[in-house]
Amino acid sequence: xxxxxxxxxxxxxxxxxxxxxxxxxxxxxxxxxxxxxxxxxxxxxxxxxxxxxxxxxxxxxxxxxxxxxxxxxxxxxxxxxxxxxxxxxxxxxxxxxxxxxxxxxxxxxxxxxxxxxxxxxxxxxxxxxxxxxxxxxxxxxxxxxxxxxxxxxxxxxxxxxxxxxxxxxxxxxxxxxxxxxxxxxxxxxxxxxxxxxxxxxxxxxxxxxxxxxxxxxxxxxxxxxxxxxxxxxxxxxxxxxxxxxxxxxxxxxxxxxxxxxxxxxxxxxxxxxxxxxxxxxxxxxxxxxxxxxxxxxxxxxxxxxxxxxxxxxxxxxxxxxxxxxxxxxxxxxxxxxxxxxxxxxxxxxxxxxx
Numbered sequence: 001x002x003x004x005x006x007x008x009x010x011x012x013x014x015x016x017x018x019x020x021x022x023x024x025x026x027x028x029x030x031x032x033x034x035x036x037x038x039x040x041x042x043x044x045x046x047x048x049x050x051x052x053x054x055x056x057x058x059x060x061x062x063x064x065x066x067x068x069x070x071x072x073x074x075x076x077x078x079x080x081x082x083x084x085x086x087x088x089x090x091x092x093x094x095x096x097x098x099x100x101x102x103x104x105x106x107x108x109x110x111x112x113x114x115x116x117x118x119x120x121x122x123x124x125x126x127x128x129x130x131x132x133x134x135x136x137x138x139x140x141x142x143x144x145x146x147x148x149x150x151x152x153x154x155x156x157x158x159x160x161x162x163x164x165x166x167x168x169x170x171x172x173x174x175x176x177x178x179x180x181x182x183x184x185x186x187x188x189x190x191x192x193x194x195x196x197x198x199x200x201x202x203x204x205x206x207x208x209x210x211x212x213x214x215x216x217x218x219x220x221x222x223x224x225x226x227x228x229x230x231x232x233x234x235x236x237x238x239x240x241x242x243x244x245x246x247x248x249x250x251x252x253x254x255x256x257x258x259x260x261x262x263x264x265x266x267x268x269x270x271x272x273x274x275x276x277x278x279x280x281x282x283x284x285x286x287x288x289x290x291x292x293x294x295x296x297x298x299x300x301x302x303x304x305x306x307x308x309x310x311x312x313x314x315x316x317x318x319x320x321x322x323x324x325x326x327x328x329x330x331x332x333x334x335x336x337x338x339x340x341x342x343x344x345x346x347x348x349x350x351x352x353x354x
Contacts, residue, residue: 019143023054026141030153037154039161046167047133047157054138058130061174062139072294075316079119080323088118088328098208102195106215107225113214115325116311120182127180127204128172132156136176136185152176155185164188164201179203180210183217191217221310222303229308229322230289230301232277239273240298243291246272250290254313260301263288269300292319 027048034044092114099110121127136156139149172178181203192201195212202209247261266286289300292315308318
């Protein structure tokens with residue numbers, strides 16, 4: 001899970017760099033504040049004991065996220081493979097009864113839950129091996145988004161203080177996302193569920209808690225039961241230019257929400273020339289939708305799509321989850337990889353040796 005509201009925050013300024021404390025001084029300030037927040041000293045000491053320096057790999061990964069550097073089409077081609085879809089269908093069948101029960105309670109379709117699970121941890125096979133506290137400490141020290149990650153670091157210490165998981169098991173992604181659902185610590189505290197009733201919200205190893213936590217997150221971010229996320233549509237180059245000139249863009253706290261249009265009625269999109277993926281007119285009863293487009297593919301998305309964007313503020317991620325869910329459920333045939341449009345041929349110059 002990416003940090004939705006701050007995914008594309010500007011790089012640190014020279015003034016921020018100059019004001020940054022040394023890493024040991026930073027860790028000392030973290031310990032002092034953690035103790036003032038009521039976190040036990042033995043928890044703080046254990047969590048910070050082996051952190052000697054910021055992790056260079058974490059900082060590099062923070063600036064080269066696949067959702068940010070790949071085009072929509074390239075990202076979909078990487079993610080929506082026959083193997084991924086086939087495994088998703090197997091998991092949907094294997095956990096059918098549990099997923100149906102969770103789907104009814106939270107009003108979230110089982111295939112959406114499975115698609116997010118598959119996208120975040122390859123259906124539980126890999127949820128990260130990087131120590132969460134060390135990763136968050138590195139990002140909290142880095143001035144680019146220090147306030148955000150500092151808050152997440154204290155939330156992670158709070159999770160340890162509550163006894164939800166042992167320190168040795170608190171591992172996840174480079175960004176501090178945890179478990180098979182890849183929740184940031186703040187999301188864990190708010191949305192993780194103890195669905196099996198054993199007294200622990202185990203998003204690391206318990207399927208019932210994993211699925212329920214995903215569904216609870218989407219439900220808490222406005223997913224409406226009985227409605228779809230949207231559909232793929234056809235937009236000709238001429239129609240695309242008209243939309244760019246006539247339709248406004250959404251406002252938002254991250255780039256993805258700003259890189260989509262405002263929502264319009266189906267009749268308006270029809271008048272503008274947008275068609276369904278098979279070239280037919282849009283249905284009259286389609287909900288108000290916003291347009292999301294890449295180089296060669298376009299989608300009309302409704303308010304349920306916003307819940308996917310809240311999970312990870314990237315159109316590449318959200319569209320891939322939506323299409324994967326449809327394919328898992330058999331609503332759409334497995335997608336065929338689409339090659340991005342080739343750029344115009346240019347004359348290559350020999351590189352100049354320096």
